[in-house]
Amino acid sequence: MNRIGTFLVGALLLLVFASSTLFVVDQRQFAVLYALGEIKDVISEPGLKWKAPAPFQNVVYLDRRIQTLDSPDPRPIFTAEKKSLVMDWLIKWRITEPRQFIRNNGVDIRNAELRLSPIVQAALNEEVTRRTVSAVLATDRERVMQGVLARLADDAKNFGIEIIDVRIRRVDFSAQITDAVYRRMESERKRVANELRSTGAAEGEKIRADADRQREIIVAEAYRDAQKIKGDGDAKASALYSEAFGRDPQFAQFYRSLDAYRMSFRNKSDVMVLDPSSDFFKTMRGGATAR
Structure with a gap:
């Protein structure tokens, strides 16, 4: 019984030792191996790995998949015409240098996103302020996104990440400008509607006048033809009367x-x-x- 108990204790200790020295690296992760608080190695190959037991070595995992950062709170951006636009954007990024990433942001991805958001917003401001509203909304939208992507390249290296894509999802005028635009559009539509009504009324009067003229012509021609027929009938009747009475x-x-x-x-x-x-x-x- 003592031998069995000793065996079980030994097996348990061996299992604890193995669990503290073995770890699994997923293909979706980086495994950062720390030795006494310093980064010893970064493991990117998936599989079963070995390390010294804690506290001599421990492992921290970083997500190596593509991440999405949305604009946290869209702020007005002034164009070259001094008009305010509100832009909703997103970026796609991923960790490429785990050591650099940890030095600048720690192991929490949210720290990197908090620091990255104002940098993206500043790059977007620089691109938009050089262009007009029509260019931002239509012709230069793709150039704006490519310009922001280029401006973020150096900052991304310092963060230990790669910016894969930048997208502008929505562009709106600020509330004050939107109201003014709607009012201007409403007044323009009313002006066009009034012009159409005036044109329609003039065309209606023209059509009615033409119809009245044609009616007068038709009635006059009908009266002329009726009088002609009546005159011919009277002439024939008179001729018949004269012929009959002459006999x-x-x-x-x-x-x-x-x-x-x-x-x-x-x-x-x-x-x-x-x-x-x-x-x-x-x-x-x-x-x-x-x-």
Whole structure:
């Protein structure tokens, strides 16, 4: 029993010793080996590694993957026209020199990002202040990003890192300028709308006037054609009457007298005062013979 207990204690001590001397390096990490507080080695090859037990040696790991730093608090930047822009940016970076990184920032990546943010903002300011608003928004946007990337190269070496990419995600006017721009856009749209309304009203009046003119022309032409047709009809009727009455003048005289009587005595209330011996009553007196 004592032998088994001794064996178990020995195995346990061996396991503790092995766990304090062996460590695993992941392919996504740098392993920084410290010996009595000083950097002894930086291991980048993944696998199982050996070290002296603590406190003689210990290991600190650094993430070697690409990191993303976003703009913490976008601040106004003045362009060459003295107009204020608010820019939202990000950078992609990674650790390339672990020793240099630890000397300048320690082992916490957040320390590096806190120091790197104002440097990026300053580089962006220098690039933007040399350009106009239209250039920043349209033509020179890519040049601005490349210029910031070039300005950060030396600072990145001091940090022990590499800046892989710089991106401007959003560019806006400051609140005061945005309100002024919106007001100007609104007034411009109103001016254009009023011009369109005026043009439309003028075109409407022109169309109505043209329609009225065409209506008058059409009515006049229709009246002219109607009078012409009526005149032709009256002429033909007169010719027919003349031809018919010419064949028998006495009957024509009798027919016309009857027509005159019918028109004269149409209403019972009509009163006529005439001499019975006048020619108007000649037919009634038998002065004409009807056939």
